[in-house]
Amino acid sequence: EGGSAADVSDLNEITGIDGGAGIMAATERAIEAYDLDLPLQVSSGAAMTEALANAIANEEAIVVTGWTPHWKFGTYDLKYLDDPEGIYGDAENIHTFTREGLEDDAPEANMVLDNFYWTEDDMNEVMVAIQDGTDPEEAAADWVDGHSDVVSEWTDGVDQVNGESVSLAYVSWDSEIASTNVVKTVLESIGYEVEISPMESAYMWTAIAEGEQDAMVAGWLPLTHEAFYEDYKDQIVDLGVNFEGAKTGLVVPEYMDIDSIEDLKS
Numbered sequence: 237e238g239g240s241a242a243d244v245s246d247l248n249e250i251t252g253i254d255g256g257a258g259i260m261a262a263t264e265r266a267i268e269a270y271d272l273d274l275p276l277q278v279s280s281g282a283a284m285t286e287a288l289a290n291a292i293a294n295e296e297a298i299v300v301t302g303w304t305p306h307w308k309f310g311t312y313d314l315k316y317l318d319d320p321e322g323i324y325g326d327a328e329n330i331h332t333f334t335r336e337g338l339e340d341d342a343p344e345a346n347m348v349l350d351n352f353y354w355t356e357d358d359m360n361e362v363m364v365a366i367q368d369g370t371d372p373e374e375a376a377a378d379w380v381d382g383h384s385d386v387v388s389e390w391t392d393g394v395d396q397v398n399g400e401s402v403s404l405a406y407v408s409w410d411s412e413i414a415s416t417n418v419v420k421t422v423l424e425s426i427g428y429e430v431e432i433s434p435m436e437s438a439y440m441w442t443a444i445a446e447g448e449q450d451a452m453v454a455g456w457l458p459l460t461h462e463a464f465y466e467d468y469k470d471q472i473v474d475l476g477v478n479f480e481g482a483k484t485g486l487v488v489p490e491y492m493d494i495d496s497i498e499d500l501k502s
């Protein structure tokens with residue numbers, strides 16, 4: 237019959253996030269590959285979830301640049317659109333990177349960063365608490381208190397230090413706000429002064445490569461941050477995966493009657 241409240245023809249954009257995100261570059265490639273008529277709107281992670289909330293409240297059409305882990309999948313009924321061209325790649329892993337020399341300068345911090353590894357349930361707990369209004373530091377502290385079994389694996393055999401400082405770079409994506417605050421809390425528990433600094437994606441990579449920041453736990457590979465990784469891989473230290481099975485793509489509410497990015501073609 238046509239003309240349901242959430243029809244694809246009502247879409248006039250793809251709701252994006254910050255311009256530096258890897259998912260934005262992937263979406264520009266998707267627009268080309270699928271020959272879509274929709275412009276990609278640059279905004280922020282917070283503005284994207286607000287737009288999603290508003291559209292869902294009114295059962296309106298919306299398509300966003302989405303990723304997992306993210307609290308939005310627990311809060312709303314959402315689906316990834318199929319990506320037959322494989323633009324968004326397969327599963328991603330999140331890696332921890334440090335500046336060169338951190339292992340010598342701050343071996344205890346380096347050990348904790350190296351050991352840091354958690355699951356989707358873990359990360360979701362922190363993200364959901366923050367989304368429900370808990371301050372990120374407090375949400376991280378609550379999670380650390382409640383998961384001493386996991387945290388003790390990260391700090392196993394690591395000596396206490398005496399107020400040395402460590403800096404962590406991150407981007408204000410919900411997933412990275414959660415992980416960075418948790419790592420900060422754990423480093424503080426072994427005696428570090430930890431400063432966390434939100435910044436644009438490209439600066440996060442540059443800051444590690446140039447030694448301006450000590451570490452970050454927000455490197456999405458193999459695809460999402462591939463360009464940054466290729467630029468800087470010889471100037472940074474990869475401490476390996478801290479999260480397995482992340483994903484990116486185009487996401488719509490379940491009530492939208494489409495299944496594939498191809499269906500976004502007008």
Ligand code: PBE
Nearest residue numbers: 257258259303409456484
């Ligand atoms: N994200 C979340 C980031 C990485 C973490 C998928 C929005 C990006 O696209 O660069």
